[in-house]
Amino acid sequence: MITLVIVSALLLTLAVGKPCASDHEALLLSFSKQLLQSVDTQETLPNPSVHIALRLSTHHNLAKESEHLNRIKAEFHDDIEKSLRNNELVVGHLALYILALKSSCHDLESVHLTHNEMKESLLIHLKKEMEEEKQNIAFGHRPKTNYYQYSLGILALCVSGVRVSTHVSQKLIHAVEHRQLKPGESLCVDSHAVAGMALQCLKDEGIAVKDNAELDRALATIKQRLLDSKRADGHMGNEFSTGLAVQALIAMGSQMEECGSAMEALRADLKKGTYHNPMAISQVLPALHQRTYLHLKSQECRNENDTLTLDADSPAEVLLSHRQVSLQVEVMKSSGASSVFSIHVPRGSSLFEALNLLQDKQTGFTFNTEDSLWGAFLSVVNEEQARQTDRRYWHISSDGTSLTQGIKDYKIDLAQKITIKNTGY
Numbered sequence: 099m100i101t102l103v104i105v106s107a108l109l110l111t112l113a114v115g116k117p118c119a120s121d122h123e124a125l126l127l128s129f130s131k132q133l134l135q136s137v138d139t140q141e142t143l144p145n146p147s148v149h150i151a152l153r154l155s156t157h158h159n160l161a162k163e164s165e166h167l168n169r170i171k172a173e174f175h176d177d178i179e180k181s182l183r184n185n186e187l188v189v190g191h192l193a194l195y196i197l198a199l200k201s202s203c204h205d206l207e208s209v210h211l212t213h214n215e216m217k218e219s220l221l222i223h224l225k226k227e228m229e230e231e232k233q234n235i236a237f238g239h240r241p242k243t244n245y246y247q248y249s250l251g252i253l254a255l256c257v258s259g260v261r262v263s264t265h266v267s268q269k270l271i272h273a274v275e276h277r278q279l280k281p282g283e284s285l286c287v288d289s290h291a292v293a294g295m296a297l298q299c300l301k302d303e304g305i306a307v308k309d310n311a312e313l314d315r316a317l318a319t320i321k322q323r324l325l326d327s328k329r330a331d332g333h334m335g336n337e338f339s340t341g342l343a344v345q346a347l348i349a350m351g352s353q354m355e356e357c358g359s360a361m362e363a364l365r366a367d368l369k370k371g372t373y374h375n376p377m378a379i380s381q382v383l384p385a386l387h388q389r390t391y392l393h394l395k396s397q398e399c400r401n402e403n404d405t406l407t408l409d410a411d412s413p414a415e416v417l418l419s420h421r422q423v424s425l426q427v428e429v430m431k432s433s434g435a436s437s438v439f440s441i442h443v444p445r446g447s448s449l450f451e452a453l454n455l456l457q458d459k460q461t462g463f464t465f466n467t468e469d470s471l472w473g474a475f476l477s478v479v480n481e482e483q484a485r486q487t488d489r490r491y492w493h494i495s496s497d498g499t500s501l502t503q504g505i506k507d508y509k510i511d512l513a514q515k516i517t518i519k520n521t522g523y
């Protein structure tokens with residue numbers, strides 16, 4: 099008993115003062131390489147979140163990073179202007195764009211968006227969209243985008259040293275207190291994590307809020323909810339929210355005892371190869387380096403270790419098995435009407451490949467997707483579109499369990515029934 103007390107006291111002293119420590123250099127290095135590898139593909143839009151993660155890492159490939167930033171300034175920039183022409187809000191993408199520029203110490207004032215024949219600096223435009231979202235919350239009780247993006251917007255302004263209006267920050271604080279940060283069915287760990295970083299930034303920068311005591315309460319609430327989301331295996335929320343949750347806890351000044359097991363869970367995921375999607379890697383890597391988006395405030399871009407190189411190309415050829423698995427696909431439309439389709443697919447196919455095979459069989463199943471930073475988002479099924487503007491989406495589950503990945507990442511390894519249901523949120 100006494101030895102136990104001594105041992106745990108010893109462990110505690112070792113842990114205290116080390117904010118969520120992580121070592122495993124080699125593991126981290128190969129993870130950084132994997133992310134660097136992803137910027138080489140020209141098929142998808144360059145991803146600002148990936149850029150931020152590379153820039154927050156210890157080892158760099160400065161030539162590839164600067165090339166990537168140039169592509170973001172051209173292609174991603176154009177994509178934002180295209181959305182503006184379609185009268186869409188671009189809060190989340192614009193916030194990540196600003197943070198990406200900031201992560202490379204790029205002069206923000208030199209970049210402008212052209213919209214309605216007007217030229218506006220990125221920060222001014224983001225401020226305007228945040229005002230608009232604030233109105234949407236005031237009159238429609240939620241932002242047109244979502245609180246994840248609203249928080250990213252506050253974070254980007256704050257990290258760039260721009261004063262955030264007290265009305266804008268108050269809406270987020272209020273939403274935290276009234277449990278409104280959830281786009282889906284359950285508490286959203288991801289949104290709480292970004293909200294935590296945004297509000298912590300306001301506090302650190304001494305940016306005026308309506309009520310300081312209320313800000314502190316919201317921060318404490320977020321921290322508690324993140325800690326409460328911890329599963330027995332250490333993850334906070336799921337595999338894909340844990341990175342952001344750890345980042346937020348580090349930003350909020352947590353010590354080892356509070357996120358050590360989550361850090362362990364992330365390392366175990368790394369070894370298991372859980373993360374392939376560049377967006378997923380980009381949300382995990384900073385946490386493993388014990389860095390957070392708040393570090394971008396004081397990013398200096400000097401004396402960086404420019405030794406990160408790609409290994410000679412070893413294309414990870416995935417050989418599909420000849421074994422077939424049987425798959426049922428159930429579609430539940432908004433009217434409640436349901437139809438079931440059956441097909442055999444090669445074991446190890448992605449759900450996307452499986453749905454394509456099903457579509458090719460011409461048994462009445464059709465689908466369409468939209469691109470996002472996470473990849474292909476299923477938007478149309480059997481001619482019915484689940485529109486985000488109507489707050490609807492196609493929810494996907496397997497034998498009753500919600501998928502935690504998108505259709506291109508989810509692999510069919512066993513016979514199962516996939517349910518695609520038009521759902522409101």
Ligand code: B12
Nearest residue numbers: 190244288338339470471472474476491493494501502504
């Ligand atoms: C809000 C949100 C949603 C909303 C988005 C609509 C809205 N306007 O609010 C809704 C409820 C529709 C949604 C749905 C889903 N989501 Co979601 N979502 C988020 C969240 C919290 C924020 C996304 C965001 O606004 N990003 C803004 C950035 C700046 O831009 P963006 O990425 O291009 O934004 C768009 C995409 O993210 C897209 N989107 C949202 N979720 C998903 C999931 C996938 C797989 C894809 C391809 C796209 C996508 O919607 C955003 C707005 O248009 C993230 C959390 C996170 N860590 O990123 C989870 C997250 C991205 N979602 C996730 C999942 C699993 C899903 C679902 C697959 C759940 C399910 N079982 O059905 C579905 C998608 C199914 C489909 N039809 O393809 C996972 C993805 C993990 C992974 N490895 O792929 C995340 C990381 C949450 C988590 N920790 O599990 N989601």
Ligand SMILES: *[C@@H]1O[C@H](CO)[C@@H](O)[C@H](O)[C@H]1NC(C)=O
Nearest residue numbers: 123127156157402403404405
């Ligand atoms: C850069 O990192 C590598 C690998 O960790 C290390 O061996 C090297 O000494 C570092 N170089 C500089 C200039 O710090």
